[in-house]
Amino acid sequence: MTKLIFEKSIKGMNGITLTDEELNTDFLPQEFLRKESPELPEVSELEAMRHFKELSDKNFCVESGFYPLGSCTMKYNPKVNEYLASLEGFTSLHPLQNDEDAQGALELMYKLQEALKKVTGMDAITLQGSAGAHGELCGMMIVKHYFKVNNQPQRTKVIIPDSAHGTNPASAGMCGFDIVKVDSNKKGQVDVDHLKKLYEEHKDEIAAIMMTNPNTLGLFEENISEISKIAHANGSLLYYDGANFNAIMGITTPKQMGFDIVHLNLHKTFSTPHGGGGPGSGPVGVVESLKEFLPVPVIDFDGEKYIRKYNLKNTIGKIKEFQGNFGVLVKAYAYILMKGDKLKQASQDAVLNANYLKEKLKEYYELPYDYTCMHEFVLSGDKQKANGVHTLEIAKRLMDYKFHPPTVYFPLIVSEAMMIEPTETENKARLDEFIDVMKNIAEEVKNTPQNVLSAPHCTPVKRVDETNAARHLDLRYKKDSM
Numbered sequence: 001m002t003k004l005i006f007e008k009s010i011k012g013m014n015g016i017t018l019t020d021e022e023l024n025t026d027f028l029p030q031e032f033l034r035k036e037s038p039e040l041p042e043v044s045e046l047e048a049m050r051h052f053k054e055l056s057d058k059n060f061c062v063e064s065g066f067y068p069l070g071s072c073t074m075k076y077n078p079k080v081n082e083y084l085a086s087l088e089g090f091t092s093l094h095p096l097q098n099d100e101d102a103q104g105a106l107e108l109m110y111k112l113q114e115a116l117k118k119v120t121g122m123d124a125i126t127l128q129g130s131a132g133a134h135g136e137l138c139g140m141m142i143v144k145h146y147f148k149v150n151n152q153p154q155r156t157k158v159i160i161p162d163s164a165h166g167t168n169p170a171s172a173g174m175c176g177f178d179i180v181k182v183d184s185n186k187k188g189q190v191d192v193d194h195l196k197k198l199y200e201e202h203k204d205e206i207a208a209i210m211m212t213n214p215n216t217l218g219l220f221e222e223n224i225s226e227i228s229k230i231a232h233a234n235g236s237l238l239y240y241d242g243a244n245f246n247a248i249m250g251i252t253t254p255k256q257m258g259f260d261i262v263h264l265n266l267h268k269t270f271s272t273p274h275g276g277g278g279p280g281s282g283p284v285g286v287v288e289s290l291k292e293f294l295p296v297p298v299i300d301f302d303g304e305k306y307i308r309k310y311n312l313k314n315t316i317g318k319i320k321e322f323q324g325n326f327g328v329l330v331k332a333y334a335y336i337l338m339k340g341d342k343l344k345q346a347s348q349d350a351v352l353n354a355n356y357l358k359e360k361l362k363e364y365y366e367l368p369y370d371y372t373c374m375h376e377f378v379l380s381g382d383k384q385k386a387n388g389v390h391t392l393e394i395a396k397r398l399m400d401y402k403f404h405p406p407t408v409y410f411p412l413i414v415s416e417a418m419m420i421e422p423t424e425t426e427n428k429a430r431l432d433e434f435i436d437v438m439k440n441i442a443e444e445v446k447n448t449p450q451n452v453l454s455a456p457h458c459t460p461v462k463r464v465d466e467t468n469a470a471r472h473l474d475l476r477y478k479k480d481s482m
């Protein structure tokens with residue numbers, strides 16, 4: 001059991017040496033000085049260092065093990081990208097510097113925009129969004145403004161599939177749209193008949209349909225061309241949630257599928273470690289007819305130099321200070337340059353890895369949508385539930401085997417869901433190890449369910465009271481309550 005640093009405290013122990021001069025507080029007004037010394041832990045420098053090393057060793061990350069968290073693309077992000085993003089020319093540049101003095105940074109952003117145009121097929125890109133959800137909000141603001149400018153303010157509804165990521169309805173809702181849910185069919189794809197009905201019912205009140213393709217079940221929407229025709233015939237727009245672009249980059253584009261607006265998560269597909277709350281980046285791409293609606297400034301090239309362009313006729317304004325999370329843009333650009341024409345290979349490997357796992361694991365766990373998948377797939381723990389063991393417990397048991405659990409209980413349309421995304425950066429040996437562990441757990445569920453029900457056994461904290469922790473979070477250390 002890890003001790004708190006206060007519990008490692010030994011009275012009189014000291015890790016620092018301050019001179020009398022450094023300890024001198026005469027220059028501070030008396031009323032601001034403490035009357036009593038603060039209660040700080042008393043440890044030596046070495047013990048303090050050991051303490052924090054011990055804590056850091058408890059972190060789980062892609063660098064320490066397999067992290068198949070579906071819909072999150074926890075791939076390995078090359079460390080050289082961190083080095084490049086930390087180059088002084090990038091980190092010391094002030095965002096208010098004149099265009100003339102920031103040509104390198106502007107060139108990088110312009111070229112990244114060009115690369116993202118190519119990979120999405122879109123005609124213009126903004127790099128301002130600071131996360132996927134922020135990109136969605138930006139996209140929805142464009143939709144709203146587009147219909148305002150085009151005198152169709154009655155378009156107040158956005159259609160979203162029942163398998164969608166929760167941020168989709170949240171972003172559309174935050175933008176003031178009403179959400180209309182379209183069902184999935186037996187194949188886990190948008191039910192086109194239901195969609196047609198919704199379009200008949202709501203007609204010119206529909207502003208857009210937001211889709212994810214491949215969808216959150218990891219399945220490619222086969223009817224995307226038909227869906228695009230239905231949406232456009234009605235006069236509505238087609239929005240693409242490209243947070244997980246790992247399956248299609250270099251293979252096809254949202255433009256080819258008929259989409260008008262796209263957001264990408266640079267921190268998933270294009271290399272930035274994520275999960276700790278940022279920083280991220282959610283660029284938004286649009287087709288020609290929506291170009292003038294992008295937030296300003298957009299980065300442009302006037303034939304001689306790179307510039308920040310502010311005069312867009314119908315701009316939605318600004319959605320983020322300066323140019324977005326610049327460091328993430330540097331990493332994404334470095335990643336794209338490094339991959340070159342091998343971006344396609346990365347997609348192919350991601351899809352191959354997911355299908356390999358899916359085929360091996362469906363022997364032990366239910367696979368409710370048994371089709372060729374893209375970068376991820378979703379298992380159901382229903383078979384194990386029949387033995388009294390829930391997906392949550394399987395997830396906890398995986399931690400004992402030093403594997404990060406998959407995404408669980410999402411998408412909502414699969415009961416006891418386990419959403420698995422291996423990514424392209426894992427090799428076959430590691431995937432085989434994961435298959436063995438999942439097989440072991442399935443056997444434990446049958447033979448020694450208690451082992452799984454009481455998991456995790458090997459983590460510093462066992463089962464936390466998640467509801468209580470979420471509702472009454474208390475991280476204060478109370479000296480005498482220990």
Ligand SMILES: *Cc1c(COP(=O)(O)O)cnc(C)c1O
Pocket residue numbers: 071072131132133134165167168212241243244265280282
């Ligand atoms: C991760 C994700 C998002 C949200 O991205 P954030 O950067 O977390 O805001 C949206 N849609 C899908 C499908 C995602 O996987």
